[in-house]
Amino acid sequence: MTSWNLLRILLVTTMAGSTLTGCNIARLTINTPLTPQHVAFITEGRTTLAEVVNVLGAPDSMAEAESGTTVVYRFLNAKYSRVNFGWLVKPWSPVDPDLVMSRSGFGADAFELICDANWVIIHQGFVRHRPEPLFTPYPF
Amino acid sequence: MRLTGVLLGVILLTLNACAFSRGTLGDEIKTETIHSIKKGITTRAEVFGQLGAPDRILQLNGRDLFQYYRYDAKVGSLLLILVNFSRISVKSDDLFVLINREGTVEEVIASNRTQGLEFRFWPFGD
Numbered sequence: 001m002t003s004w005n006l007l008r009i010l011l012v013t014t015m016a017g018s019t020l021t022g023c024n025i026a027r028l029t030i031n032t033p034l035t036p037q038h039v040a041f042i043t044e045g046r047t048t049l050a051e052v053v054n055v056l057g058a059p060d061s062m063a064e065a066e067s068g069t070t071v072v073y074r075f076l077n078a079k080y081s082r083v084n085f086g087w088l089v090k091p092w093s094p095v096d097p098d099l100v101m102s103r104s105g106f107g108a109d110a111f112e113l114i115c116d117a118n119w120v121i122i123h124q125g126f127v128r129h130r131p132e133p134l135f136t137p138y139p140f
Numbered sequence: 141m142r143l144t145g146v147l148l149g150v151i152l153l154t155l156n157a158c159a160f161s162r163g164t165l166g167d168e169i170k171t172e173t174i175h176s177i178k179k180g181i182t183t184r185a186e187v188f189g190q191l192g193a194p195d196r197i198l199q200l201n202g203r204d205l206f207q208y209y210r211y212d213a214k215v216g217s218l219l220l221i222l223v224n225f226s227r228i229s230v231k232s233d234d235l236f237v238l239i240n241r242e243g244t245v246e247e248v249i250a251s252n253r254t255q256g257l258e259f260r261f262w263p264f265g266d
Contacts, residue, residue: 023223027263030230031253049249057251058234062207064200079263087222117201119247135263 022084022100025135030076031060034111034126042113042124049119059113068116077107081137105133159217160259166195166210169233174250177237182245187237200238203246208235212254216261227260 032038034056042052049071053059059071082102089097107130114123173190176182187206194206210233217226231253238247 024226025224025263026226026228028228028230031232053249053251057253058236058249060232060234062200062205062236062249063198069200 022082022087023137024080024082024102026080028076028078028080031074033075033077033107033109033132034073036126039111039124042121044121044124047121049113049115049121052113052121065114067122068114069119071113071115073111073113075109075111077132078104079107079133079135080104081135083137101137101139103137103139107133156221157217157219158261159215159219161215162259163213163215164211166208167192169208169210169235169250169252171252174235174248177245177248179245179248184239184243187239187245191235191237194237202241204239206237206239208237209233210254212257214257214259216259218261225261225263227263229257229260231257 038056041047041055049069052071056073060074061072063070063072080102082100085099085101086097108128109130110127112123112125112127113121116122169191176190177187184204191206191208195209196207198205198207211230212232213228213230215226215228217224233252233254234250236247236249237245238249240246
């Protein structure tokens with residue numbers, strides 16, 4: 001490989017990288033995000049809390065309900081992406097310009113169960129039914 | 141071979157920094173302590189003696205529910221010159237001890253989610 005080819009590879013790589021200038025991609029997950037597939041084994045009126053705990057682990061909170069006990073599994077799957085287009089002109093500009101686009105998506109949800117006095121699940125459901133957030137910095 | 145070397149060099153040149161951070165909240169809930177709590181035998185005072193005061197006390201149909209928790213957060217970042225990847229993973233260990241009206245343990249619900257928690261920087265995928 002000649003030095004010219006090496007220079008070309010470096011230039012192409014840098015140019016390709018320049019299109020991503022000032023990019024930040026971050027993700028925050030709290031507990032394991034649950035899906036309907038994760039909880040498909042639960043049958044209302046048959047499955048007990050002990051069986052649920054065996055599969056999903058201990059819940060995040062428990063509270064008294066009129067018909068028994070409410071059990072809640074909380075989780076969060078937040079995504080953040082940011083692009084600073086100002087970086088494109090940084091090498092040629094005497095100032096430090098910024099043109100930032102960013103967007104966050106908070107995929108906060110909870111899975112709630114209601115148990116009767118014998119710890120049998122009588123109701124279950126997700127609090128929200130929103131699709132998973134995407135990494136899209138376009139805010140409009 | 142040489143191309144691989146060049147690409148490796150470019151990656152090394154653009155690799156600005158890596159960062160690892162960790163934060164915990166609460167005391168570790170030991171597995172042997174959980175196993176030592178026996179339903180119908182262990183008393184409220186013994187639970188206090190082994191685990192200390194609970195983080196939360198709730199009333200559950202006339203019975204006391206003690207909740208102990210511990211949070212573990214691990215942050216991994218790959219900071220390149222042009223693009224940064226970060227991932228924050230938080231998981232909790234929770235222990236619920238239900239005390240009946242006679243003052244003995246009726247139910248123990250526990251899990252150790254933090255055991256498999258890893259440092260990750262790649263934000264995509266599961």
